[in-house]
Amino acid sequence: MTQRVALPAGEDFTLAFDVRTDDERLWLRTMMYRRNILLQSDTPSDFREFNSHLKNTRGDWQHVSWQFNTGSLGERGVTGRQPLLLEFMNWQRYEYLSGPGTLVDIDNVSLKDAKGREWLANGDFSRGMERWFPYYDFNHLPWHIKNLWVHIYFDQGALGLLGLAGFLAATLAAAIHRARQGDAWGFAVGTAMASFLAVGLFGGLLDMPRVIFIAYLMLFMTALSGPSRVPWADR
Secondary structure: OOOOOOOOOOOEEEEEEEEEEEOEEEEEEEEEEOOOOOOOOOOOOOOEOOOOOOOEOOOOOOOEEEEEEEEOOOEOOOOOOEEEEEEEOOOOOOOHHHHOOOOEEEEEEEEOOOOOOOOOOOOOOOOOOOOOOOEEEEEEEEOOOOHHHHHHHHHHHHHHHHHHHHHHHHHHHHHHHHHHHOHHHEEEEEEEEHHHHHOOOOOOOOOOOHHHHHHHHHHHHHHHOOOOOOOHHHH
């Protein structure tokens, strides 16, 4: 589970949280690093890591704390960087692979700077999983919704789904209108949108930044340009 944070560079922070488990032993890995959606390797190029090998707490909460410096990971006014994430992972690697699956409860998560300012939202989970987002790099299928419309409904609710459907319908109508006028752009966009929506019946599509950028750039260019203008002399 992760939460995006915007921490300043080169400053000291203290992460504290409570954990409990009924399993005999597990590996709780806590990391601070940058990513978009998929991570190509187990270890990113720049990160801060804290490992805690927990044993059965017998139903009691155990307090854990970690101090670190953001260094170059923090915000430096550089544009185009991937979001900074705080991640908790119940990691089954190495000798843990031979054991059964484990469960760990985490609560009262706090991330404070040297002045005592809190940088996390909903650390006590009083608002459920608001501001927290799950990732799983090595077997994405249990987390990946293989349908564009269900994906949007899950992420943005009914209003987001209706908004996207209306936007796509309006843009497709403009593209078809331009194609009927003999405009090559309208034909290309209409064909591309039909293919995109067909694939969207069996895939999420809008879960990678590059795909999202290309899709929305094409749609907005079509919607903003409107139907092609026929010169008055040709009417």
